[in-house]
Amino acid sequence: MILTIFGDGVSSGSAWTLADLQALSGGYREYVYSTTNNWPNYGFIEAHGVSLPYLLQSAGLLGSAAGFRLTATDGYYITVTFDQMFGARFAYSEHSSAGSGGASRVEPVVAWEWGDEGRVKPENIRSFFGQSGPNEVNTLAFVQNLCQIEVLTVSPGVWAAPGSSVDDGSEVPFGTELSFTHEQMDNLRIYYTLDGSEPGYDSRVYNVSASYFQPQLIKPIFISESVTVKAFAAGYGRDPSPVVTFVITVV
Numbered sequence: 108m109i110l111t112i113f114g115d116g117v118s119s120g121s122a123w124t125l126a127d128l129q130a131l132s133g134g135y136r137e138y139v140y141s142t143t144n145n146w147p148n149y150g151f152i153e154a155h156g157v158s159l160p161y162l163l164q165s166a167g168l169l170g171s172a173a174g175f176r177l178t179a180t181d182g183y184y185i186t187v188t189f190d191q192m193f194g195a196r197f198a199y200s201e202h203s204s205a206g207s208g209g210a211s212r213v214e215p216v217v218a219w220e221w222g223d224e225g226r227v228k229p230e231n232i233r234s235f236f237g238q239s240g241p242n243e244v245n246t247l248a249f250v251q252n253l254c255q256i257e258v259l260t261v262s263p264g265v266w267a268a269p270g271s272s273v274d275d276g277s278e279v280p281f282g283t284e285l286s287f288t289h290e291q292m293d294n295l296r297i298y299y300t301l302d303g304s305e306p307g308y309d310s311r312v313y314n315v316s317a318s319y320f321q322p323q324l325i326k327p328i329f330i331s332e333s334v335t336v337k338a339f340a341a342g343y344g345r346d347p348s349p350v351v352t353f354v355i356t357v358v
Contacts, residue, residue, distance in 0.1 A: 109232060109254070110217065112163070116172030116258030123162075125219060125232070134161030138213045139224050140235055141202040144246040145293075145317040147324075149203045152249075153227050154235045156218030160193050163258070174259040174344070177234050180252040186344040187236070187248060188263045196237030207241035217253060239341070240308025242296060242315065247343055266340045266348040269297045269313075273330070275353045284327035285355070287338060293317045295342030301328070303335035306350060313338070333357050 108122040134157040142150045163175075175192055178184040192215060200209030215236045220227045236248040270288040273279060287297045297313040298306045316324040328336075333356045341347040 110256070111254065112166040112256045112258065114256075114258035115260040116169050117163075118167030118169060121166040128157050128162070128217060128219065128232070131157045131162065131165060134158040134165070136214060136216050138216065138235070138237075139198060140213060140237060140245070141197075141199040141207065141241070142246050142249075143202075143238065143242055143244055145244050145320050147204070147242070147244070147315055149207075149241075151202065151224045152221060152235070153224045154216055154218035154233075155220040155227055156216040156232070156235075159215040159217055159234065161214075162217060163192070163256070166258075168258065169260075171260045172258050173261060174263045176255075176257040176259060177248070177250045177253060178255040178257070179250050180254045183250065185248050185250060186259075186263065188344065188346055190346070191236070191239075191343060194239075196239060198237050199241050202241060213237040215248075238308075240298075240310075242312040243308065243341075244296070263345050265346045266291070266295055266342060268348040268351045269338050269340050271336070271338075271351075271353050272327070273353060273355055275351075275355075277353075278356045278358045279330060281331060281357055283330040283355075283357075285330055285336065285353075286327045287313045289340055291340075291342070293319065294344075295340045297338055297340050299328075299336060299338035301334045301336055303337065306337050306339055308341070330355060330357060 110123045113120040197210040198213045199207040234250045272286040298310040300306045336353040339350045
């Protein structure tokens with residue numbers, strides 16, 4: 108057996124050989140995923156395999172399922188929420204640090220063939236996920252040598268909202284710098300707007316890299332005029348935080 112699916116969120120445990128997975132012809136998918144990592148680098152990877160939502164339904168997914176823990180043979184794992192598994196995720200045909208476009212919806216897959224676009228070859232099975240937005244670090248969910256999927260029924264919880272170095276309602280001088288804070292900064296992204304509009308996954312990202320890669324890229328926001336800042340935190344394993352608002356007046 109190459110993959111085991113188990114947990115409180117499936118009707119019974121299932122074990123799959125590679126041949127079993129390949130026989131699920133109704134769930135077969137071929138996608139070119141856009142990718143963003145923590146460096147950050149932007150790229151593409153092609154994957155051929157079975158839709159993860161299709162596979163989970165085939166394994167007897169229950170209505171009580173709330174999350175999924177994907178584990179590799181070396182012990183690496185990542186947890187994704189129900190929405191991160193079954194919700195809208197995208198690949199971008201144009202994808203770079205200069206901007207992304209051409210979004211098309213893609214499903215997560217367990218792939219047995221993958222590689223650079225146009226150069227796939229048989230590999231050990233690996234999970235692949237699309238992106239909620241072009242700056243989401245989806246490579247975290249590419250679990251190589253995937254061997255187990257545990258289907259969880261416990262609520263994954265919600266990420267804490269980001270904090271700010273400038274309090275809501277503050278009056279500040281021109282040139283004040285605002286920094287966002289979060290105790291899990293390396294495990295999520297903080298999306299924000301400066302014009303009072305609701306932030307989404309296509310909004311600006313504050314922590315474009317991680318503290319262990321290029322922390323110098325995480326720069327404070329220069330406040331040159333009165334602004335209404337809105338922000339939320341999002342990452343794998345929990346639901347997005349509430350949106351927080353900081354009304355800042357330049358005096």
